[in-house]
Amino acid sequence: MTRILEFDAPVALIGGGAAGPAELEAALARAPRVVAADGGANLLAGRARKPDAVIGDMDSVADPARWRDDPEVRFVPVDEQDSTDLEKCLRLTRAPLYLGAGFLGGRMDHSLAALHALLRHADRRVVLLGAHDVAFAAPPLWRARLAPGARVSIFPLAPCRAHGSRGLRWPLDPLALAAGSVIGTSNEAAAEEVTLRFDGPGAVILLEPRFLDAAIESLTAAPLSTRAG
Structure with a gap:
């Protein structure tokens, strides 16, 4: 069984979808910890700031060995297709707040799946950043x-x-x-x-x-x- 990764500070969740520089920088500037959802690792490959973890089915990671062999990065492959990579990240981590970039915009089905994840995890504080919106599950x-x-x-x-x-x-x-x-x-x-x-x-x-x-x-x-x- 995969161990839950615990973070005591906000996490920037980086997805592999459409993420402009503004959304990416906004998430990274406000969160001291970083988790890449599968192909989101590709957006971090040219940066000095590495992800604390890469989580997903790894079907979109351009260079899996780069992260798998890095002792400073938790490489967490999840071999199932019943949930999205965003859901996998939320299921396998705990943090006081998540700021997600790379989940809204681009393909409509990916955006709808990201909103679905907000509802599935309405008991978590998750804000998704897009070019035109920030989205989150309404609390009580x-x-x-x-x-x-x-x-x-x-x-x-x-x-x-x-x-x-x-x-x-x-x-x-x-x-x-x-x-x-x-x-x-x-x-x-x-x-x-x-x-x-x-x-x-x-x-x-x-x-x-x-x-x-x-x-x-x-x-x-x-x-x-x-x-x-």
């Missing part, structure tokens, strides 16, 4: 300092109920959310602070990249979901 009580006019999109991956919203242009009081029924995308902050409550896991919140630090602060202060999807 979410409070963030944004700015009037800031985009606040709420998309339900599974049925859930939002209530007690404050600071939104279009309040959700209460509103049953479900894909194919009612969603909450393209909402806006109407005040400097936005508050939302949810009856359980199910929703993903998407903000503009300029509010990455606000997203991190809000998740760090929020209670975690007690059950995942």
Whole structure:
């Protein structure tokens, strides 16, 4: 059985998908530890900062021997195809916060799989960085300092109920959310602070990249979901 890797500081999770320099640098600048999800190791190959671990089925790593033979890198092959490399990383590590780059953008199926992983691990603090969004699973009580006019999109991956919203242009009081029924995308902050409550896991919140630090602060202060999807 593979041992869980424990980190006492935020982790930059680097995936093998589309990751621009801005997202990559933002994640690495805010997290002292680094874990590459399979092909994400390729994005780190030309950098002085090596990953603490490379985790995945290793089908996309350009030079597996480089990492396998490095005594400073934990090389963790996982020979199963029932979960994504992002899910494998979350399953085999523990950290107070994850900042993921290389999971949003590019192929739509990869982005959808990354959002699926957020729901599956809604009891963890994970922020995914993309060129146009930062995304994270909505905690039971979410409070963030944004700015009037800031985009606040709420998309339900599974049925859930939002209530007690404050600071939104279009309040959700209460509103049953479900894909194919009612969603909450393209909402806006109407005040400097936005508050939302949810009856359980199910929703993903998407903000503009300029509010990455606000997203991190809000998740760090929020209670975690007690059950995942």
